[in-house]
Amino acid sequence: MQTAEIKSRFLQFFADRGHTIVPSASLVSDDPTVMFTIAGMVPFIPYMTGVVPAPYPRAASVQKCIRTNDIEEVGKTPRHGTFFQMGGNFSFGDYFKREAIEFAFTFLTTAEDEGGLGFDSKDLWVTVYKDDDVARDAWLEISDIPEERIQRLGAETNFWSAGKPGGPAGPDSEIFFDRGPAYGIDGGPATDDDRYVEIWNLVFMQYERGVDLGDGTFELLGDLPQRNIDTGIGLERIAFLKQGVENMYETDQVRPVLDRAAELSGKTYGDDAEDDVRMRVVADHVRSALMLITDGVQPSNEGRGYILRRLLRRAIRNMRLLGVETATFPELFPASMRAMRDAYPEVERDFDRTSRIAYTEEALFLRTLAQGTTIFEEAAASAHEQGAVIIPGDTAFKLHDTFGFPIDLTLEMAEEAGLSVNREKFDELMSEQRARAKADARSRRSALADLSVYSDFRAKGETAFLGYDELRLESQVLGLIVNGVSVPVARVGDRAEIILAETTLYAEAGGQDSDQGWISSPTGGFESTVVDVQRPVPGLIAHTVDVTLGEIAVGDTVETIVDEQYRRQANQAHSATHLIHAALRDTLGPDAHQAGSYNKAGYMRLDFNWAQPLSVDTRSEVEEIANNAIRQNHDVVTRVLPIDEAKALGARALFGEKYGSVVRMVDIGGPWSRELCGGTHVANSAQIGLVNLIGESSVGAQNRRVEALVGRDAFSEFAAERAVVRELSAGLKVPREEIPGRMHDLFASLKAAEKRIAELESAQLARQVPALLESAVDAGGSRLVAASIGNVHSADDVRRLALDLRERLGVDAAVVALAGVADGKPAIVVATNEAARERGAKAGALVKLAAGILGGGGGGKPDVAQGGGQDASKLPDALAAIRSELAGA
Known part of the structure; x- marks a missing residue:
């Protein structure tokens, strides 16, 4: 039975039993405390905690998940994977233990030709919480699993909690498949043996969790307002059992990558235990990386990007351990895409972008490996030389x-x-x-903030945003929060969050900063300045204000007032972001996908997938295309429609952004710029006024960022640049159009003068060579030249002269220690020949000694080393220390 079929059977089973089928959420979690969606229940947490009213009494999903806390176990056990798919059925105050147990047992044991999975109940074991008689009795009544295969276990295995005070908690019941005596010892799941594979966990959420008690347990504060069911079935675990293979890495969605890794390495899977683990790691990590990049994650050095980078690099490293040191992702990623596309068509649709990111990351890491190998080889050589x-x-x-x-x-x-x-x-x-x-x-x-403070407010309904068409309106105060606590009244001096029934103030979202404005009472007895507007939980808008006059109470009527000038400029900036995005695609091609943005009044920045810097000509072209769209006075059309219809019309979605089933689509110039966007915009492109690209930079190995000023701010920047041009024209006494040529001539003259000065300084140093050679003295059996050559252009001058002297001293043991002063800072270089090194003279050690006296540091190889410091007056002492060290040696 293929994994995709297991998924469809699961969803159909629960759809037939009144469950709303919910599509998988992104791997990127909405929860700010969690980087990834780590379990099927994560998207439903707001409904389980009651912060957001559940839109349906029961639901089912197959959720994409990522967990890396057990990454070191990947490949070593039959069940640990970083990417996995979790089927779940959920009840929000609807059915509870008995129904959840009946659903699970029925689906598992119903024959395959009747839509079930066809497991034999004689192969199943069950665990329940030690005190949960209700669950145990339900299993005995509903199933034919004998009492001896229903084990009672403690809280460490069979009591679940959300992990923090105030969250839901409750006992659970787990279902295991017994693989048979060939795979381990008798005794059931209590043995914690890999023979018994957990395939389903049923969590009975019925309590509110309290604080930790310090012994690994926590107190229970009482019953939840409603009892919930959260279950999780592991599709990969079911798949390897139903497909008759030894582990999840050999299933239909993973094995093709494992086989390709074996072919590339010339290894045979099953011949060597260590190599088998490496192939399994590669197969797992490539699939996980494919799914993460498809969901919009980019490799980076922090957060989600770091996890992705770690997965990619572990895959590369394991291919290296298998003996392959060249690029392999162009072979492995297509194999994974083909294995996953039936279940997730988007992996094929987005593969051009996904593969480009993965291949570039591999090329970068292979170069990094080369650099790191050099560091290692230097350390190894140093250890060998020191006898370590x-x-x-x-x-x-x-x-x-x-x-x-x-x-x-x-x-x-x-x-x-x-x-x-x-x-x-x-x-x-x-x-x-x-x-x-x-x-x-x-x-x-x-x-x-503790999001539970918002639950009562959210239960009253969603905050209606009416700011697309209105800039001010009256609304009722539903709640007030001061210092994270719900309060009845907010007074002068308070910084408060105001929850309203409706608002005209835009909450930060989609890259657009929040509105500026005011909230006041229509009678004038209360005034406040809006400092931030956010959506702390889905559907609820909170206005953070500084109260400047009077007081406000829950139930009062207030007026929301948007700063009209700020909103106008914010509209210009957001619409300009869409124009720049379209202009980048026109210029660079369809691979230039938006990867993030930020805009506020007068300013915008846009990140996009691209590996190379933009040339000056390309930047100018992008800017011209955007300003040409402004001059063409395109209508800006917004429509609200189902997301599938919007995508069919070619609307572009931002990778990693969350969208509902109904979306807002914004057109500028028709399909030329057609994006899913909830932000505020101008009515026509001419209202943007002007776009001035002021910067282009790297924000990662495969991402670039453009920044622009918009509208009045763009004009002010051009005016400032015009003033600079006028000043240059007057100073150089040439017309504006001749400034570049005149500047070029000046730079050429300056470069020629610097070259002449360097030649003179080099000649002056060369004249010192005879005297320096004459100064050579014996020091510990080596000829030593130790001298200060005065002021130099740079430390490179000292290095060149030291190497020249070393060559002139011949093959007998010789050490050159030269010092100079560059820009007021002392620099010292030590060079040794082979004969001197055989006598124990090491340049790196001598430089480190001297640099310490100069108040600095340095080092290098045994043949040549360089250092510096802060105190040039100590140069004689530093050179004397080198003489003493050599003489003593």
């Missing part, structure tokens, strides 16, 4: 932290070089980094 057998832990950490080398890759390379790694020091540095990361995560979480 251990690579320092801080070197291994640098390779991990700076170059993305997993520790096992460093261990492998060290073993090949006959060395080991100071793993204890590496682990210490990793622990310190994790502690810093956890502290940062805790601080971010503590800064988030």
Whole structure:
């Protein structure tokens, strides 16, 4: 049974039983405390907690999920994967334990030709919470599973909670498949043996969770207002059992990548246990990366992007361990796309973009591997020269932290070089980094408001945004929040959140900053300045205000007033963002997808998928296309329609953005610029006025950013540039059109003068060579030239002269230590020949000694090293220290 068929059977079973079928949400979670959708219930959390009223009493979905907390177990067990699909059926105050158990048992054991999965109940085991007699009795009544295969377990395995006080909690019941005695010991799931594969978890949410009690448990505050059901069935686990294979990596959606990895490496899957694990890691991580990039995640060094980058690099590293050091993603990603496209057609539709991102990331990491390998080889050479057998832990950490080398890759390379790694020091540095990361995560979480404060307000309905057509209106105050607590009254001096029934003030969304404006009473007894407008939970708008006059109470009538000038300029900026996006596609092609944006009054920036900097001519072309669209005075047309209809019309959606079943589509110039957008806009493109591109930069290996001023701000920037041009014209005494030529001539003259000065300085240094050679003295059996050559143009002058002197001193043991002063800072270079190094003279060690005296640092290879410091007056002391060190040696 193919994985896609398991999915369709599951959804059909629950649709037939009155469940609303909900499409999978994005892998990018809406929850600000969670980077990814980690379970099927995540999109339903607002309904389970009661913050948002559930739109249906029961639902079912098959949700795409990503978890990386067990990433080190991937490939080693039959069930650990970073990407997986979780089927779930949910009840929001509707059915409870008995019905959930009956649904699960029926679907699992109904024959395949009747729409079920066809499991034999003799192969199933069940666990329940130790005190949950209701669940245990239901299993005995509904199923034919004998009592000895229904095990009671403790809270650590069979009691679920949302993880924080105030969230839902409750006992659960888990269903396991027994793979048979060939796979492990007898005794059921209580043994925690891989023989017993968990395939379904039924969570009975009925309590409100309290604080941790410090022993791994938590208090229960009482019953929830309504009891909920949350279940999760693992499609990959069901698939490997139904397909008769040994693990999830050998199922129909994963095995094609594993097989391609085997072909590329020349290995045979099943021949070597370690190689098998590596192939499974590659297959898992490539699929996970494919799904993440399809959902809009970009590789980066933080957050979600870092997780994606880690998955990609682990796949590359495991292909390397399999003996393949060239690029493999152009073979592996198409294999994964073909395996997943039946279940998720978007992976094929977006594959040009997805594959380009993956292939570029692989090329970058292969170059990074080359750089990191150089660092490692230097460290290995240094260890061998010093007679050491251990690579320092801080070197291994640098390779991990700076170059993305997993520790096992460093261990492998060290073993090949006959060395080991100071793993204890590496682990210490990793622990310190994790502690810093956890502290940062805790601080971010503590800064988030407890969203439960909004639940009563949201229960009264959605906040109606009427600001597309009106800039001011009267509305009723539904709630007030001060310092995170719901209050009846807000007074002068308070910073408060005001919840209204409707509003004209735009809440930050879709890249558009929130409106500026005021909320006041129609009678004039209350005034406040709006400082922010947000949607803390779906459907609810909260206005953060500073109260400047009087007081306001829940139930009062107030007026929302949008700052008309700010809104007009914000409309210009948002519409200009659409024009720039369309202009980029016209200029660069359809691969230039928007990857994010931000706009406010007078300013816009847009990030887009592109790996190369834009030339000056390309930037000018983009700017001209956008301004030409402004001059053509296109109507800006907005329509509200079903999302499928909008996409059929060619509307472009932002990757990673969340859209409902009904969307707002904005056209500027018809299909030329047609996007899904909830922001505010001008009525026609001429109202934008002017766009002035002021910047273009990199925001990642595969993303670029353009910035522009819009409207009045764009004109002011052009006026300022015109003033500069006038000043240059007057100063250079040439017309405006001749300024570039005159500047070119001036730069050429300056460059020629600098070249002449450098030649003179070089000649002056060369004249010192005979005297420096004459100054050579014996120091510990080596001829030593140690001298200061005075002021120099740069430290490179000192280096060139030192290397020249070393060559002139011949093959007998010789050391050159030269110092100079560049821009007021001392610089020192030490060069040794082979004979001197055999006598123990190492340039790096000598420079480090001297640089310490100068108040700085330095280092390098044993043959040549360079350093510097802060105190040029200590140069004689630094050179004397080198003489003493050599003499002592």
